[in-house]
Amino acid sequence: MNTNMLRLMIMLALPGAAILSGCTPKKPVSSEGVAIEKTLQQAETDARAGNEKKALEEIDAAEKALIEEDKKKPYVQGIKTESGINPKAAADQDAIKELKRAKRDASGNLAGDAADDIDKALKDVKVKEGN
Amino acid sequence: MNRRPFTPFQQVAGWAAFSLALNLTPALAEEIEETTGLADYIAGSSEHQPLKDYGVTWGGWLNAGVTANANNPADKFNGPVTFGDRAGELQMNQLYAFVQKTVTASGDDFDFGGRFDINYGTDSIFTQAYGVPATDVRTGAALNRGNYDLHLTSFDNRFYGLALPQAYVEMNLPVGNGLTVKAGHFYTPVGYEVVTAPDNFFYTHAYTMQYGEPFTHTGFLGNYAFDDNWSAILGTVTGSATGGWDGNFNTQLNNWDFIGGATWTSDEKDYSLNLTSTAGPTSAKDSDTWALYSIVGKANFLDSTLHYVIQHDHGFANNVITGNGLATGAAAGSPGSRQNAEWYGINQYLMYDVLDNLGVGVRAEWFRDNNGFRVAGPARCPGSYNLSVPGDTASGSEYACQNTGPLYPFKGANYYAMTAGLNYKPLKWVMVRPNFRYDFSSQNTFMTSTPGKFVDYQFTFSADVVITF
DSSP: HHHHHHHHHHHHHHHHHHHHHTTOOOOOOHHHHHHHHHHHHEEEEEEEETTTHHHHHHHHHHHHHHHHHHHHSSOOOOOOOOOOTTHHHHHHHHHHHHHHHHHHHHHTHHHHHHHHHHHHHHHHHHHHHHH | OOOOOOOOHHHHHHHHHHHHHHHHHTTHHHHHHHHSSSSHHHTTTTTTTGGGGGTTEEEEEEEEEEEEEEEEEOBBBOOOSSSSBBOOOEEEEEEEEEEEEOOOOOOSSEEEEEEEEEEEETTHHSSSSOOOOOOOOOTBBOOOOOSSTTTTSSSTTOOOEEEEEEEEEEEEOOSOHHHHHEEEEEEOOOSOOOSSSGGGGSSSSSSSIIIOSSSOOOOOOOESSHHHHEEEEEEEEEEEESSSSOOOOSSSOOEEEEEEEEEEEESSSSSSEEEEEEEEETTTTTEEEEEEEEEEEEETTTTTTEEEEEEEEEEEEEEEOOOHHHHHTTOOTTGGGEEEEEEEEEEEEEEEEETTEEEEEEEEEEEEEESSOOOSSTTOOOOHHOOTBBBBTOOOOOOOTTSSOOOEOOOOOEEEEEEEEEEEEEEEEEEEEEEEEEEEEOOOOOOOSTTTOOSSSSEEEEEEEEEEE
């Protein structure tokens, strides 16, 4: 066999074995995470119903809860963002960014846009909690 | 009847188009809008991630671009501008795939994982483990470059090759908030721009990223979060004859260098500041210092729609052969050819999200290669140079350049680059990035349509597409 291909296969096999040996079922979402997701679901419902004021309060509460959760369970935040390498940090940053946009849209009486922003934030929070 | 053989790019593009045509026909328009990747779309769900519930995921992308160069360079290289380094030629920069098991940092439990990345394309040569150059930076003697991912496919094609930029295992040690440690080959934590195509705003890259920083390391790297604002990295790297940069697995393993840094992030993630550094002996036989520090500041304004980034790098390599040293007439490796080289610069980015899927941005950069040690065009040439591989000629002809001429400018110089461009995502998994770029140098660095005739400026327009799987 071509020695280059053999080298490639060994390089594939070693981290592959290590990755698979580390496989364990996903950890359950924390109680803080469940509460944040519920708050965001309610905020999205209220925004879709046109209740910007209530949605704004809920977005604010979810954002504060996310920041509080980071204080309780800090994670490494690097500057660089290679695809997939630090999914928790990327998802947390995206969630907070979407919540800021949701607040801006809700304050500007753009309830539909705010609901879409909240929906994106909710997906990001689920990714964060899954990592 | 003789036919011209298909290029690697044509083969992959043809295969991708055929596969797409077979699979996309019954799809609905709204599915295209909702799916987050081409694989999602083709599978009709996220079933292509069978081990996702166990934390194992895979991903990848296809990145291809083209650059028009107003200088119409005779050698078809965009001077020292790398990655998209060819003028007027379509390049498949990255056909990239990775598989990973992420590790959860925790003070409660051990956790194990790792990651493996592979790239095929014209970018590979810029992210291979080339940290042992063909010749020693102090003596000029030929070196064994190692054989991790160099030359996996070289000599077959001038531009297309394989790279294995990451292959590491990682574990969480349950101390404090959780200490994660990587062991193996991994991307550098230094700097701002990255190799992975979907993660940069622009198709083209800053000089700082191309010439001022490492791309990868081989060794150990620990990560620890002290609290939600402060985190740090600390490690040691090897396999390199350039101060721990771009190391491989089987040469220079008795040379170990420091890598470390710290990051501060504000509560709401709007502001961050990062300092990273590498330092240590240049190689196993050369204890002269090779070091770098890099500072990156980021700020978000206007509800996170306006993004500003500033970066400053400063590198040092003591007692190395430089372009300025050789310009004195001293023989390579003689004391007169050696200097304490420095390189430094400042680059800034301003990016604005016009819409959720449309951003505009500018980048302005000054980079100084003080001694003619770091910047050399075409960079693909020294990357492919290897005196220790049978098949390469004794005179050291580089497979990527086929003796197109000497490197340029190979002198100390200032480099300035202004880039303006768009970042448009018509779908969540498709990104298009056109950008204009004007380069200016204090030396005649950029080839014209007359072979061997150089000017001090270059204007390019480039555009690429990234399709995420």
